[in-house]
Structures are given as structure tokens and as C-alpha cells.
Amino acid sequence: MRRPLAALLIVLLAGGAWVSYAELWRHGGGRPVAWRDLSGRLGAAELPKPVFRHFRTRRSLEQYLAHAMPGRAPAVPGIDFGRDDALLVAIGARSSTGYSVRLVSVSEERSRIAARVRETAPSLGQRVEARVTYPYLLAAIPKSSKRVHFEWLGRP
Secondary structure, three states, X not given: OHHHHHHHHHHHHHHHHHHHHHHHHHOOOOEEOOOEEOHHHHOOOOOOOEEEEEEOOHHHHHHHHHHHOOOOOOOOOOOOOOOEEEEEEEEOOEEEOOXXXXXXXXXXXXXXXXXXXXXXOOOOOOOOOEEXXXXXXXXXXXXXXXXXXXXXXXXX
């Protein structure tokens, strides 16, 4: 009877240690990362589906845009991919000009880059134009070998 109880205790302790490592140490130690919004320089991009992508090369970003918008992909703005990476976030089609997507913060943690993203919706009194829009954000961050983890915060 003692052996199964001891084995269960060991499994529970190992699971607790893993959770502590993953949440407290590996994803801890965050420090802010400077980023630049390049959305205005990309121009009109109609990305019909939600996108949360990290691009390490100009070619990969160009290929993605060409695939997402065949025949009408905008030119990629001047990003020095030797020094920077690009983040592309799109939320799909929306019904008016009052919607937008914004990068709340970018932080470098021990094992990843965490990008927190929020969608803003029009308020009741806000003047908007009723037409289909495709809100997106293109940002440049300093080059890193760490993976980017997007945290979708939704709407406030």
C-alpha cells in the first residue's frame, strides 16, 4: 500500500516542479523590448483570416503576403532583417473603420519573446464608416533567436 502512495507523491511533486519551472523561471525575467510600428508603411493589406506570425527574413514575409493576397500583395517596407525581425498580426474582416489591432507590449523572457496583442472595437458614440476593413499590425523588433509567443488579450 505504501509503494503506490509513494509513487503518486513522486508524480505529483514532479508535476509541481515542472509547472513551477515553466511558469516562474522559464517564462519569467521579462524585460521590455523596443518595437516599431510599420503598419502605415505597408499600406492597404487585406488579410482575410486572423494572423499571428513572426518573420525572420524579408523573403518569408514577402512569400506570406503573396500567398495571403495573390496578385495584390503590398511591397514590404524597409526592414533591416539583419538587425530586426517582423511581427504581423491581423484580426480578419471587420464591419467598420472603428476596429484596430494594437501591440500592448513586447517583452523578452528567459525562453521566449512575449507579444501581447489587443483588438479595439468602436464605441457607441464613435463616428465610423460602415464598410469591410481588415485591421492589422506590422511591427519590427530586434532580432532574436527566441521564439515569439503571441498572447491574445481580446477586446477591453
